[in-house]
Amino acid sequence: MTTVAAPTAAAPRPEAPRSAPMPVAAHLDEATRRAMRAALAVAIGALVGWFLYDPLMELLRAPIAQIAAERDASLNFDSVTGAFDLRLRSALVTGVVLASPVWLYQVFAFVLPGLTRRERRYVLGSVGAAVPLFAAGCATGVLLFPHMVSVLTGFAASEDSTILDAGAYVDFVLKIMVATGVAFVLPVVLVVLNLAGLLSAVTLVRSWRYALVAIVLFSAMATPSADVLSMFLVAVPMSALYATALLIAALHDRRLARGTASTRQEEPTCSV
Numbered sequence: 419m420t421t422v423a424a425p426t427a428a429a430p431r432p433e434a435p436r437s438a439p440m441p442v443a444a445h446l447d448e449a450t451r452r453a454m455r456a457a458l459a460v461a462i463g464a465l466v467g468w469f470l471y472d473p474l475m476e477l478l479r480a481p482i483a484q485i486a487a488e489r490d491a492s493l494n495f496d497s498v499t500g501a502f503d504l505r506l507r508s509a510l511v512t513g514v515v516l517a518s519p520v521w522l523y524q525v526f527a528f529v530l531p532g533l534t535r536r537e538r539r540y541v542l543g544s545v546g547a548a549v550p551l552f553a554a555g556c557a558t559g560v561l562l563f564p565h566m567v568s569v570l571t572g573f574a575a576s577e578d579s580t581i582l583d584a585g586a587y588v589d590f591v592l593k594i595m596v597a598t599g600v601a602f603v604l605p606v607v608l609v610v611l612n613l614a615g616l617l618s619a620v621t622l623v624r625s626w627r628y629a630l631v632a633i634v635l636f637s638a639m640a641t642p643s644a645d646v647l648s649m650f651l652v653a654v655p656m657s658a659l660y661a662t663a664l665l666i667a668a669l670h671d672r673r674l675a676r677g678t679a680s681t682r683q684e685e686p687t688c689s690v
Contacts, residue, residue, distance in 0.1 A: 452528050456521035460513045467512025471505050474512070477560075478591060481567040482582065491571070491580035493587060504585050511592070522549075540613055548606045551659070555602030558652065559595035565648055566594065601636060601656060605663035612667035619667035629660055 485491040495501050514521075526545070530538050571580050611617035622629075637653040 449528060452524040456517070456524045459517035459520035460510075462513070463516035464509045464513030466516060467509035468505065470512060471508050474508065478588065481564040482580075484564075484568060485571055485580055489574075489576055489579065491582075493582050493584040495584050500585065504588060507585075508588065518549075540610065544606055544610050547609075548603045551602045551606060552599040554655075555599035556595040558602070558655070559591075559598035562598070562648065562652070563591050563594045598652065601652075602659065605659040608660075608663040609666050612663075612670055617667070619664060619671045622664045622667055626660075626664070630657065633657055633660065 479493065482491050482493055495504070497503075522545070526541070530541070533541065574580055608617060608622065612619065612622075633653050633656045634649075637649045637656070
């Protein structure tokens with residue numbers, strides 16, 4: 419009886435090792451240096467935001483000016499320091515936004531050396547997709563908020579006055595921008611869960627009806643207007659992003675299935 423061993427499967431490529439561990443004190447020193455750089459960038463951005471306050475407020479006052487053409491409407495401050503507080507808060511938010519490339523780089527430069535090559539690829543890919551999508555979502559919020567303000571204040575009678583607190587009004591606009599930005603980033607979260615093996619493409623396909631209902635409800639709440647066009651301006655891009663996430667997940671699952679099948683075929687066998 420002769421035993422012939424089949425050719426063994428090629429050994430998988432070893433995962434790139436993580437960087438050599440650093441002492442705790444070195445980690446703290448590096449974290450301190452990077453935090454100071456990020457804080458300096460935010461401070462410079464806040465200084466720029468201080469001088470951009472007036473044009474930003476002109477943009478935010480535009481819907482109020484349209485309402486004032488029909489009835490009494492204005493932005494008001496409820497305290498002596500209200501205007502200064504709002505300007506300072508707006509400058510800080512602007513600084514965080516303008517300095518985002520710097521502090522994001524500092525965060526990832528601190529974290530990435532401790533990750534494997536595959537983990538780095540996933541992190542960089544997800545962040546590279548999430549940042550422009552979040553920016554697109556915030557831009558959509560900027561385009562939508564004047565219409566939302568006009569519709570929501572339209573419930574008041576023509577004899578009434580619309581007197582808005584400036585701080586609450588700015589917070590309302592920021593919430594709209596953040597909400598639409600986060601909504602545009604959700605497909606990236608689905609792709610990351612799929613790459614991590616926690617969510618399959620089959621599950622996304624089976625849940626498309628629930629996802630569509632959730633998208634329509636979110637669009638209706640984000641655009642409380644009588645016309646359907648504003649709702650479609652939010653719902654259509656979100657549906658396209660969900661379909662893109664589903665396609666990426668399906669391609670990833672198919673590649674994994676092919677890899678598993680080829681591995682099984684290349685397993686060593688014994689013949690007599």
